[in-house]
Amino acid sequence: MISKECYHCGADCGKKPIIFDEKNFCCNGCKTVYEILNANELTCYYDLQSSPGTIPKEIKGKFNYLENQDIIEKLLEFNDGTISVVEFYIPSIHCSSCIWVLENLSKLNKGVITSMVNFPNKTLRITFKNDLSQLKDLAELITSIGYEPYISLEDDNKKLHKVDKTLIYQVSIAAFAFGNIMLLSFPEYFEVDEFWLEKYKYLFRWLMFVMVIPVVFYSGKGYFISAYKGLKHKILNIDVPIALGISVLFIRSTVEIVLDIGTGFFDSLAGLIFFLLLGKFFQQKTYNFLSFERDYKSYFPIAVTKIVNGVEKNIPVNDIKKGDRLLIRNEELIPVDGILINGNAAINYSFVTGESVPTVKQSGDKLFAGGKQTQGAIEMEVINTISQSYLTQLWSNDVFNKPVDFTIKNLTDTISKYFTIAILSIAFIAGIVWYFINPSMAFNVVTAVLIIACPCALALSAPFAIGNMLRIFGYKKFYLKNAETLEKISKITTIIFDKTGTITTSHKTQIKYVGTDLTKDELKIIKTVLRASNHPLSRSLYEFIKKKPFSEKLTTFEEVLGKGINASLNNVTVQLGSANFIGVNSNILNETAIYVKINNEVKGNFIFQNSYREGLKEVFETLKDNYKLVILSGDNEGEKAFLEDFLPKNTQFQFNQKPEDKLNFIKKLQQNGEKVLMVGDGLNDAGALAQSDVGIAISEDVNVFSPACDAILDAKLFNKFPKFLILSNKTMKIIKTSFVISLLYNLIGMYFALTGQLTPVVAAILMPLSSISIVVFVTILTNWVSRKNVI
Amino acid sequence: MEVVYITIGVSIVVAIFFFIIFIRSVKSGQYEDTYTPSVRMLFDDELVTKNDKDKIEVEENKSELTK
Numbered sequence: 001m002i003s004k005e006c007y008h009c010g011a012d013c014g015k016k017p018i019i020f021d022e023k024n025f026c027c028n029g030c031k032t033v034y035e036i037l038n039a040n041e042l043t044c045y046y047d048l049q050s051s052p053g054t055i056p057k058e059i060k061g062k063f064n065y066l067e068n069q070d071i072i073e074k075l076l077e078f079n080d081g082t083i084s085v086v087e088f089y090i091p092s093i094h095c096s097s098c099i100w101v102l103e104n105l106s107k108l109n110k111g112v113i114t115s116m117v118n119f120p121n122k123t124l125r126i127t128f129k130n131d132l133s134q135l136k137d138l139a140e141l142i143t144s145i146g147y148e149p150y151i152s153l154e155d156d157n158k159k160l161h162k163v164d165k166t167l168i169y170q171v172s173i174a175a176f177a178f179g180n181i182m183l184l185s186f187p188e189y190f191e192v193d194e195f196w197l198e199k200y201k202y203l204f205r206w207l208m209f210v211m212v213i214p215v216v217f218y219s220g221k222g223y224f225i226s227a228y229k230g231l232k233h234k235i236l237n238i239d240v241p242i243a244l245g246i247s248v249l250f251i252r253s254t255v256e257i258v259l260d261i262g263t264g265f266f267d268s269l270a271g272l273i274f275f276l277l278l279g280k281f282f283q284q285k286t287y288n289f290l291s292f293e294r295d296y297k298s299y300f301p302i303a304v305t306k307i308v309n310g311v312e313k314n315i316p317v318n319d320i321k322k323g324d325r326l327l328i329r330n331e332e333l334i335p336v337d338g339i340l341i342n343g344n345a346a347i348n349y350s351f352v353t354g355e356s357v358p359t360v361k362q363s364g365d366k367l368f369a370g371g372k373q374t375q376g377a378i379e380m381e382v383i384n385t386i387s388q389s390y391l392t393q394l395w396s397n398d399v400f401n402k403p404v405d406f407t408i409k410n411l412t413d414t415i416s417k418y419f420t421i422a423i424l425s426i427a428f429i430a431g432i433v434w435y436f437i438n439p440s441m442a443f444n445v446v447t448a449v450l451i452i453a454c455p456c457a458l459a460l461s462a463p464f465a466i467g468n469m470l471r472i473f474g475y476k477k478f479y480l481k482n483a484e485t486l487e488k489i490s491k492i493t494t495i496i497f498d499k500t501g502t503i504t505t506s507h508k509t510q511i512k513y514v515g516t517d518l519t520k521d522e523l524k525i526i527k528t529v530l531r532a533s534n535h536p537l538s539r540s541l542y543e544f545i546k547k548k549p550f551s552e553k554l555t556t557f558e559e560v561l562g563k564g565i566n567a568s569l570n571n572v573t574v575q576l577g578s579a580n581f582i583g584v585n586s587n588i589l590n591e592t593a594i595y596v597k598i599n600n601e602v603k604g605n606f607i608f609q610n611s612y613r614e615g616l617k618e619v620f621e622t623l624k625d626n627y628k629l630v631i632l633s634g635d636n637e638g639e640k641a642f643l644e645d646f647l648p649k650n651t652q653f654q655f656n657q658k659p660e661d662k663l664n665f666i667k668k669l670q671q672n673g674e675k676v677l678m679v680g681d682g683l684n685d686a687g688a689l690a691q692s693d694v695g696i697a698i699s700e701d702v703n704v705f706s707p708a709c710d711a712i713l714d715a716k717l718f719n720k721f722p723k724f725l726i727l728s729n730k731t732m733k734i735i736k737t738s739f740v741i742s743l744l745y746n747l748i749g750m751y752f753a754l755t756g757q758l759t760p761v762v763a764a765i766l767m768p769l770s771s772i773s774i775v776v777f778v779t780i781l782t783n784w785v786s787r788k789n790v791i
Numbered sequence: 792m793e794v795v796y797i798t799i800g801v802s803i804v805v806a807i808f809f810f811i812i813f814i815r816s817v818k819s820g821q822y823e824d825t826y827t828p829s830v831r832m833l834f835d836d837e838l839v840t841k842n843d844k845d846k847i848e849v850e851e852n853k854s855e856l857t858k
Contacts, residue, residue: 096830103831119827168817176810180803196792203796207803 006030009146010051029056033145037101040108045101052097054146062329063143065303065314066136074302075135075151077125083113085127086135088149090142093122102147109133109141124149151302170219171281174274177211178267182764184208185267189761205257208266216250220273222280230413238416238459241423242276245454252447265451268763272456275771279463283470283483292481292709300335300369300386304328307379317386324382334371336382337389339364343378346535347371352391352683353500353634357537357608370683375535391659391683410487411732412462415739416455423453430754441756448758452749457742457770462735465778469731472786477714478724485710488694489728491675495623496666496688498680499633502698503616505715510611511544515596515604522598523547529567529574532557537594538565538576541606564594574598579605615719617646622722624648628674632662634684663687679721683707723789730789734781738774745770 004013007023008030017024018031021038025031033056037045045052065071078085093102098117102124105115111133115126124147126138139149184204187197227243230236246269253264305327306315312327317335320326325341328334334347345367346358352370361367367380369389386392427449434442466483473480480486497503518526528549530542550569558566564577575582575597582595584602593605623629630652631643637655644653654665666676666688678685678692681699686707689695697709698718713721749766752758816822 096833099827099830100834103834117827117831118824119830120824165817168822169814172810172813172817176806180806196795199792200795203799207799 005051007046007051008034008053009055010053011055027055029146032056036108036145042101042104042107045097048100049095049097052095054092054094056144056146056148062332063136063139064305064312065301065316066139067134068303068314068316071303071314071316072135079130082130083127084130084135085125086138087123087125088139088142088151089121089123090147090149091122092147093117093119093124098147101145102142105138105142108145109138112138152300167277167281167284170222171274171277174215174219174270174277177215178270178274181208181211181267181270185263185760185764188263189764201263205263208264209254209257212250212253212266212270215270215273216246219277220246223276235413236417236420237413238419238455241416241420241453241455242459244420244450245456246273248447248450249454252451263760265760265763268451268760268767271764271768271771272454275456275768276459279460279467279775283463283467292712301333304332304335320382320385322382322385326380326382327377328373328380329377330373330375332373334367334369334373334380335389336369336386337384338367338380338382340367341379341381344376345378346374348374350501350682357540360535360537410462410484411735412459415458419453419455419458423449426453426750426754434756444758445753445756448753448756449750451763452753452758452766453746455742455746456767457745457774458739460771461738461742461774461778464775465731465735465738465782468779468782469727469786472782473724473727476720476724477717478720479712481710485694486728486731488675488710489677489725490732492627492677492694492725494628494630494669494674495677495679496630496632496692498662498678498682498685498688499631499639500635501681502679502685503613503631503718505611505613505700510609511541512607512609513604514607515602518596518603520547522603524550525569525572525574525598526576526596528552528554528569529557529565529576532567533559533565535559537608540608541594544606572599612646613715613718619719619721620647620651623725624650627677628652630654632657632665632678632688634658634662659684659687663691666691679713680707680709681715727786727789730785731782734778734785737781738778741777742770742774745774 004017004024005011006013006017006026008025011026013024013026017026018028019025020031020034023034025034030053033053034043037043066075073079076084076086090102093099099119102117103115105126106112109128109132111128111131113127113129115124117124124142128138139151142149184207187194187204188201223239223243223246226237226239230240249265249269249272253266253269256262256264300317303314303316304320306313306320307325307327320336326336326338328343333351340361340363342363345361345365347361347367348358349368349371351372352368358374359371366383368391369384369386370391384390427446430449431442431446434445463483466486469486470480470483523545524547527542527545527547530538530545531549532554533539552569554567554569556566556568560566560577560581564575564581567574567576576594579585579593579595582597582602584595593607595605596603620629629648629650631647632654634657635655640653640655644651657665662685666678669676670691670693676692677694677696678688679696679698680686680689681697685697689697689707689709694711695709696711696713697707698713698715700715713724745766749758749770752762752766
């Protein structure tokens with residue numbers, strides 16, 4: 001039988017597709033979306049792209065909190081009483097059909113005036129009439145067609161986010177002035193004694209002067225500020241010689257035109273600032289759809305349902321008090337620590353630990369914040385408020401409040417220290433020498449040295465090399481937060497890996513059977529029993545057993561919550577469940593297992609194991625020669641023996657590490673002078689990621705989840721991880737080479753300067769030439785290197 | 792040759808005019824999302840053809856009825 005694809009989402013429909021309107025659907029959810037769209041003449045959705053949809057999530061009651069006036073106030077961007085504007089972040093936006101259907105929301109809801117999608121940011125901005133639509137209706141509507149908005153605690157202060165466009169203005173002003181000044185300065189370069197030029201050159205010069213003022217004082221102000229800050233911290237960063245060069249260029253040019261000595265270097269000045277800013281602009285690669293600053297707030301819901309005397313009430317998470325009774329629905333996140341009161345709890349802690357097999361809890365058990373309920377609704381009693389919960393406490397650690405360290409020394413700044421001292425001494429000596437040869441030339445030579453030494457090419461090589469590499473990495477799905485990260489990667493000495501979710505995958509759980517072999521019929525019976533159970537482990541096991549279940553109905557079936565199943569089929573009794581339930585002594589420590597008992601005879605157990613990521617061994621083998629490797633895990637030592645055998649001999653292992661322990665472990669290493677790179681995935685690694693020199697988050701879905709970090713690596717590319725490290729190191733080598741070249745340019749320029757021959761024409765040729773050739777050099781080389789190390 | 796004052800003046804005014812327009816378009820957020828509009832511009836046509844198709848169908852149904 002040919003399996004059919006769902007008309008809506010493209011998933012395999014299995015053996016029994018739901019047929020509606022002569023189309024196959026994999027589930028009722030997809031069919032419903034089709035019905036909604038069909039009824040509103042929006043089926044064009046399916047013409048733009050085949051099977052564009054996503055399976056809608058269950059929403060009953062989920063958005064009730066959007067009725068709370070306080071929360072509405074916080075989420076709305078604008079509200080004048082009749083019209084409101086709201087922006088939703090919708091991770092499932094992925095194709096042109098999505099844009100189309102979301103922008104036609106007004107056909108589905110009368111209150112919607114306009115809806116606009118920002119595809120790169122995956123946001124939807126809806127303008128709606130308050131009297132016709134409620135925020136809750138809109139959220140439910142878009143969820144019902146498969147676009148669930150992601151509303152988190154972080155959205156509270158959404159209004160504060162503003163894009164800083166200063167750099168764009170600065171670049172465009174510099175570009176504008178550079179172009180015009182170049183045109184105005186051309187005449188004097190070529191026809192020095194021409195009659196009309198003699199007459200107009202004053203006009204040209206003063207026009208250039210006027211245009212260069214905003215360039216120096218607005219576009220170039222960043223260099224002065226940075227140089228000043230650097231000097232205050234007693235650091236000679238690269239901006240010091242740049243600021244010096246800019247000031248000297250400006251002062252000397254102004255003096256020249258005021259005293260009618262010459263035409264000045266205004267074109268070189270504007271060009272210099274333009275190129276420098278361009279480098280800054282190029283390096284500033286941002287991934288709009290990613291966030292590197294997320295903490296628990298990004299994942300926690302904005303509101304929860306509180307039960308007061310049997311009545312459900314929505315309250316903001318921050319208002320949760322000790323002793324409150326909360327209702328957690330299916331697929332909702334537990335925001336605080338608490339005790340399970342009633343309900344069927346199967347908590348998925350993958351956000352926290354990376355472990356995706358749900359943990360089953362019984363009433364009276366403690367629940368920790370950060371877990372996600374995966375079946376049905378539960379009630380819990382709060383024992384800690386949000387800021388005091390086990391997980392969220394981590395964020396009160398100093399690492400998260402550490403101000404951004406200004407004194408980070410990058411490669412360019414290290415060199416610029418010597419560079420600045422060198423040019424200052426050259427200028428000084430040249431000044432003295434020329435004073436004795438020809439005093440009238442001394443001023444000229446000193447300023448010329450400072451002008452030509454202005455390290456434009458030097459300052460450009462790193463931004464362009466790193467900027468280009470960031471782009472190449474991003475294209476390959478390794479997203480770096482900023483340029484410094486790439487430099488820091490090249491200094492790493494120790495690499496630490498988290499275990500669950502990082503070196504194991506959370507997708508594929510391996511199931512292994514241990515015990516006496518089961519016959520075909522026994523497997524069939526087990527599968528028949530599992531079919532009746534809704535427990536997450538039952539469902540995984542059901543998928544695992546490939547035999548067909550019997551079509552007969554079970555004679556008896558009893559599910560003991562959190563323990564197991566008693567069932568029988570035609571005189572055969574089957575018991576499935578935990579070791580306790582079956583009545584055997586468990587010798588398995590760390591793994592989840594289902595024991596099997598058929599006709600009162602213990603047969604064996606199914607063990608649920610996380611499978612390790614592909615290429616794990618190769619990754620460790622490649623890295624072991626250059627780095628110290630450590631596995632830092634929150635789990636117990638269950639898999640230690642296996643890992644020790646599997647991974648290179650010198651790998652260090654640390655088990656039973658609490659989130660704070662991980663952080664302190666890294667701190668200790670750093671105190672011993674190690675530069676630490678941490679690879680982690682869950683919120684429990686957040687402290688370690690923040691403390692390490694470079695924190696890399698492994699993420700199965702980069703749009704949805706990753707703790708605060710310096711870089712995000714798509715989980716599928718884990719085996720390429722060493723290659724990224726190699727490429728980072730190569731990039732630094734390229735930068736060093738280009739430094740040598742740009743210093744050669746400076747030497748050539750120095751010859752003109754010291755011999756007193758630096759005319760504006762020479763500067764106007766030499767400066768752009770050196771800058772552009774360096775940019776071309778590093779761009780070609782980085783592209784070539786990354787192609788050679790095919791990633 | 793006094794005309795040079797005018798030509799240069801005019802050219803600079805024009806240049807500044809366009810520059811201001813550019814800055815304003817940046818400010819209004821025109822360059823923040825450069826992808827979605829490229830897709831969006833293709834949609835209006837789709838909608839129209841769809842409506843046309845419907846109309847034709849409706850008309851066909853009508854004509855069938857009247858027959």
